[in-house]
Amino acid sequence: MKKLLFILITINCFAQAPAVEWLKTYGGSEGDTSYSIIQTNDGGYISCGYTTSCDGDIVGNHSCGEGNADLLVFKIDVTGSVQWTKSIGGTGTDFARSIVQLNDGNYVIGGTASSNDGDITNNDGHGDFLAVKIDQTGNILWQKTYGGSGVEEAAHLEKTTDNGFIMCGLTTSSNNGDVSGAHGDYDFWVAKIDNQGTLQWQKALGGSNGDQAKCVIQDTDGGYIVAGYTTSSDGDVTSMQGCYDAWIVKLTPTGQIQWQKSLGDNGCEMIRSIRKTPDNGFIAFGHKGYKAWVVKLTADANIEWQKTYGGTQLQNAESISLTPDGGYIFCGNTFSSNGDLLNIPGNGKAWIVKLDAAGIIQWQKKIGGSDDDYFNSIMPTADGGYIVSGEAFSSDGDITASHGYIDFLMVKLAPDPLSNATFQYENLVVFLNPTTNLLDVKTPNNDIIDQVLITDLSGKTIIRQTQNTNLINTQNLASGIYFLQATSNHKTYQTKFIKQ
The missing domain is CATH 2.120.10 (Neuraminidase)
Incomplete structure (x- = not known):
């Protein structure tokens, strides 16, 4: 056989x-x-x-x-x-x-x-x-x-909705110069500046060991999300399991800790x-x-x-x-x-x-x-x-x-063959897409729209509009692809559009 x-x-x-x-x-x-x-x-x-x-x-x-x-x-x-x-x-x-x-x-x-x-x-x-x-x-x-008398190394800068900027990285300074509230060997350091570069506030985050921020974005409520890694298990850090853990911190618009999370295992x-x-x-x-x-x-x-x-x-x-x-x-x-x-x-x-x-x-x-x-x-x-x-x-x-x-x-x-170039609108009607100056936004039943939120492909909020929500001025947007989210009667609608 x-x-x-x-x-x-x-x-x-x-x-x-x-x-x-x-x-x-x-x-x-x-x-x-x-x-x-x-x-x-x-x-x-x-x-x-x-x-x-x-x-x-x-x-x-x-x-x-x-x-x-x-x-x-x-x-x-x-x-x-x-x-x-x-x-x-x-x-x-x-x-x-x-x-x-x-x-x-x-x-x-x-x-x-x-x-x-x-x-x-x-x-x-x-x-x-x-x-x-x-x-x-x-x-x-x-x-x-x-910065202060030690080393400050910036990892990321983003625009903010007040026309200023948010920066993050690390600091080794010990509560001098622009740095206060430092905890350990090196800390997350976050600096908020206005549109002329003037420092508005700063925040050192971490524990007694080393903590470094790698990226920062503004959240839709005006606060900030800062992420990187931590080797600490004290101070602002409530847990750390491995050689180092991913660490995410949510800050209020003025830099106060709202929540923080460590992500990882024993690696x-x-x-x-x-x-x-x-x-x-x-x-x-x-x-x-x-x-x-x-x-x-x-x-x-x-x-x-x-x-x-x-x-x-x-x-x-x-x-x-x-x-x-x-x-x-x-x-x-x-x-x-x-x-x-x-x-x-x-x-x-x-x-x-x-x-x-x-x-x-x-x-x-x-x-x-x-x-x-x-x-x-x-x-x-x-x-x-x-x-x-x-x-x-x-x-x-x-x-x-x-x-x-x-x-x-x-x-x-080249253009991605998987990209949905025709944009199937998800129960939200958007006229003049691609657009140059104005977007006309309507729900399927022509309900009143309570809020329109426009974000770019990085997730940054570009426009938040609560009045005249059916007509959005896009003239000042840079060319590119954007997400649009509309809220009406406790329902959320999403779609995409192109600004030419």
Whole structure:
């Protein structure tokens, strides 16, 4: 009698990933890294990070010959061609982590400064939070530093609904300078500033060990969500189970703790990026051990679901954004070729993953060459595609032009075939979509709308309107995709629209 041998073969089956429209590297002969990229009102893009180069695309580096870094801004057009660059800093090490565009077309950059010369004035310690406002061609309008006698390192800056800004990172200062309420080795540090860069309030959060904030967003009630990691189990932190835990803190609009939660087990967990979701919850992204980790949370940070992604080697998790189809997209870096990465084409290590609303992988893409390339920032674009930026160490594979040791890396992906480009309105009628100036909003039964809430793809509240709610002025919105939520008779309706 013959025996039949059955062999089970596991194959990852995913949708087709969008094609690369263009891939560009920028920089000089030394190190150039992009930490953040956004689409601008003119349809192009702006990115920020740091440079140690003094040649190539880099002009005006203040730390040439010093071995340090300048904050670097790159403005490119819709095809990736350079329109202008700006190096900001002094003879110390200065770098940017975030950039936002204002309604007037100007920009505000958040980062860290250790210089006390050149463009940087009044550094209080070994490193300070830095906020810089520049105009549409990169000229400095104002710059401010914040901190104490220790080290302050900024991780993130966001616009706020009062036209100011919120920043987060870490502080090692011991209750001096701008810092008060410090707890331990290093703390979460949150700084609220107005539209001129004046410090309005600050808050140190944590326990007796090390705690570092990685991201901050404004909540719909005007408060703030700050997330990162903690190694403490005292002070503001009520529990910590592993080598470090992800830690989320909800602050009131004036910086008082409303609630805090630790997430994790006996391993190592960190949140690097968090976004507000249309259901009033949050999507958090970071790492759990060696794997990328996505956690869907309710409004009070209870876990709805969580999933890890990657293979048996290291995955670096950097940034997550909402997508127009109700899903998510994240980026980072992977050294794996098994697990979720089995049979994924490409030899690069810079990594993009598209998820549906339940966290199931829809497609993923690896880009780069034989060296260690990273993606640090990703955002959907107005055409239904994506813009992603990071750093390229490679000079082969997908990286066809290399300027030096590390280059700014920017990639534009074509419109996503999974994107719901026709926008099936969910029981909410929106006229003039895409729109330029006005949106006419109606419920199915023409009920009175109590409130309209408009958020961008990062989850940030852009418009909250409680009067004349059927007609929304969108003239001052930047081009892009937005979520609209309308409340009527205790019912909530949601849809999406495009601002051209």
